[in-house]
Amino acid sequence: MIGCASVEQPLVESHPERVRTELATAIVERRPQDVIPRLGPLERERVLPASELAEFRSSAVAIVRDLYQTALADKRYSDAVRHYRNLVVLGEFGQDDEVLTGLIARDAESLLADGNLPIALATLISVPRLSSLTDEQLTSAADIAVQLNNRHAIALLGEANQQWARANPQIMDFASERPGPVRMSEGVVTIWVDRGLRIVGGVGMPDRVVGSGFFIDPRGYIVTNYHVVQSEVDPEYRGYSRVFVRLPSDPVARIPARVVGHSRAFDIALLKIEVDAPYVFSFTDTRVLDPGTRIVAIGSPGGLENTITSGIISATGRRFLQLGDAMQVDVPINPGNSGGPLIDDHGRLVGVVFAGIPQFDGVNFAIPAFWVTTFLRDLFDDGPVSHPWLGVAVEPASGGLEVSYVALGSPAAQAGLKVGDLITLMDGWEVSRVAAAQSVLLRRAPDSFVSVEWSRDGERIQGFAVLGERPQNPVAVALDRDLRERVYPALFGMQVERTGQMLFRPSYSVTRVFRGSVADETGITAGDTFTETGFEYDRSIEVAFLRMLINKRTQGFLRTSIQIPAYVERDNFL
Numbered sequence: 062m063i064g065c066a067s068v069e070q071p072l073v074e075s076h077p078e079r080v081r082t083e084l085a086t087a088i089v090e091r092r093p094q095d096v097i098p099r100l101g102p103l104e105r106e107r108v109l110p111a112s113e114l115a116e117f118r119s120s121a122v123a124i125v126r127d128l129y130q131t132a133l134a135d136k137r138y139s140d141a142v143r144h145y146r147n148l149v150v151l152g153e154f155g156q157d158d159e160v161l162t163g164l165i166a167r168d169a170e171s172l173l174a175d176g177n178l179p180i181a182l183a184t185l186i187s188v189p190r191l192s193s194l195t196d197e198q199l200t201s202a203a204d205i206a207v208q209l210n211n212r213h214a215i216a217l218l219g220e221a222n223q224q225w226a227r228a229n230p231q232i233m234d235f236a237s238e239r240p241g242p243v244r245m246s247e248g249v250v251t252i253w254v255d256r257g258l259r260i261v262g263g264v265g266m267p268d269r270v271v272g273s274g275f276f277i278d279p280r281g282y283i284v285t286n287y288h289v290v291q292s293e294v295d296p297e298y299r300g301y302s303r304v305f306v307r308l309p310s311d312p313v314a315r316i317p318a319r320v321v322g323h324s325r326a327f328d329i330a331l332l333k334i335e336v337d338a339p340y341v342f343s344f345t346d347t348r349v350l351d352p353g354t355r356i357v358a359i360g361s362p363g364g365l366e367n368t369i370t371s372g373i374i375s376a377t378g379r380r381f382l383q384l385g386d387a388m389q390v391d392v393p394i395n396p397g398n399s400g401g402p403l404i405d406d407h408g409r410l411v412g413v414v415f416a417g418i419p420q421f422d423g424v425n426f427a428i429p430a431f432w433v434t435t436f437l438r439d440l441f442d443d444g445p446v447s448h449p450w451l452g453v454a455v456e457p458a459s460g461g462l463e464v465s466y467v468a469l470g471s472p473a474a475q476a477g478l479k480v481g482d483l484i485t486l487m488d489g490w491e492v493s494r495v496a497a498a499q500s501v502l503l504r505r506a507p508d509s510f511v512s513v514e515w516s517r518d519g520e521r522i523q524g525f526a527v528l529g530e531r532p533q534n535p536v537a538v539a540l541d542r543d544l545r546e547r548v549y550p551a552l553f554g555m556q557v558e559r560t561g562q563m564l565f566r567p568s569y570s571v572t573r574v575f576r577g578s579v580a581d582e583t584g585i586t587a588g589d590t591f592t593e594t595g596f597e598y599d600r601s602i603e604v605a606f607l608r609m610l611i612n613k614r615t616q617g618f619l620r621t622s623i624q625i626p627a628y629v630e631r632d633n634f635l
Contacts, residue, residue: 248340285400360401554578
């Protein structure tokens with residue numbers, strides 16, 4: 062059972078002297094991220110004079126400028142790019158694509174010097190102006206792309222500089238080649254996780270997990286699904302666990318592997334084995350994934366390595382994961398395929414297989430490759446990936462995304478966002494879908510500034526937030542820290558007001574039900590009243606259960622007892 066853990070706190074500190082002290086301390090300690098987001102709410106609430114707030118802003122921006130210059134001097138180009146973009150967001154720099162291209166190119170060169178080919182190439186082709194790259198940089202990028210079988214990258218380079226493309230016909234010929242599935246299957250492996258024994262009916266049975274994976278780096282780095290190797294990294298798992306890899310060239314030998322980085326939110330993990338890759342796949346950022354596109358899946362269903370199946374993309378934009386969206390495919394998928402590559406007719410890696418519905422043939426799902434490109438670099442750092450976090454739950458609405466919950470102490474709370482606000486723009490991009498807003502955020506790293514525009518009671522407001530690190534499970538954290546009824550909109554899709562208490566049980570009135578939510582599908586409507594008779598969060602299956610005695614308006618307020626289940630891992634948080 063879970064009880065509430067906090068009381069609602071005011072969003073804006075209203076004591077002027079305390080505010081002055083806090084802001085001044087943050088300036089002295091060189092923490093501009095604790096100054097700039099607060100200035101907008103403080104100005105709107107008139108806590109301090111506008112002239113004084115302007116001085117604090119000027120001091121904070123000066124610190125960001127200094128951080129940028131220091132990162133440049135120290136040749137920490139990744140940090141320099143982040144600080145430069147922060148200054149652009151704050152309006153201190155107009156974005157100069159030439160400057161940004163130069164910074165990113167130098168970052169790529171430092172990655173290349175460290176031998177990190179996939180990230181060096183992905184970084185280089187992410188520059189805002191490929192045409193600004195020198196012939197030497199283009200050739201260097203193309204050489205890496207050849208090693209990584211990234212024909213898509215070579216095509217992009219050729220389109221950006223046709224004169225260079227004409228001068229390098231052999232490279233461009235490589236880009237036009239289409240490797241067959243048999244050749245590509247040499248880079249697909251079987252992931253084998255030994256979890257010891259489990260007791261079934263008093264008898265010990267081998268506990269094994271079988272999945273697929275594929276090489277993305279000649280040095281032996283392999284991508285697979287997080288859920289395949291979860292026992293290796295889940296701090297709550299207490300049993301035995303060892304992960305091995307079987308190569309298609311020698312399916313009997315078991316090669317020890319280790320998990321490098323992982324993202325639970327996207328169900329992706331990166332493994333490392335001490336073997337040179339026989340074939341390497343490359344992620345692309347292509348988003349042209351139309352239903353009907355022919356695709357091929359390669360994997361090890363049931364441990365049967367080198368299995369190739371074909372089909373089409375059935376649909377896109379399916380919401381199954383906490384972040385991003387998934388594509389639905391009709392390629393035959395079975396246990397053991399999880400983590401395998403999905404290839405289109407052009408030989409491009411377009412997705413990673415992650416799930417199927419056993420009860421329905423031909424209803425399976427994959428993570429589009431372009432989502433993985435947003436955090437691929439972070440996978441090479443040991444441990445869980447730190448995804449950016451704004452700290453709001455939202456619901457699609459006319460003209461934007463309506464805020465249904467603001468996490469306590471979150472970047473959104475610091476920036477002054479409130480329940481009921483309608484977010485319309487993020488970093489200048491219109492956001493009418495949750496996935497679109499998440500895509501904007503995933504272009505930024507934690508500790509980055511992001512501009513947010515929203516409307517409240519007809520007034521348009523602009524503010525800045527400094528992104529934090531996303532919790533592994535935002536709703537679980539909210540249930541531990543916040544009043545439970547404040548979390549109901551994010552979890553069940555209904556807003557409520559407490560009306561009293563009956564026999565130590567809280568009573569509520571439903572004031573709003575979001576369309577398509579759990580509450581909506583249960584038949585709950587605004588105006589219904591209920592008494593909560595129980596609440597349970599089963600962490601083993603990540604499901605919350607709300608039990609209630611409810612008086613439904615549509616049923617003449619006849620009192621009935623119902624239970625509402627909801628998955629705690631929600632997809633509506635930014």
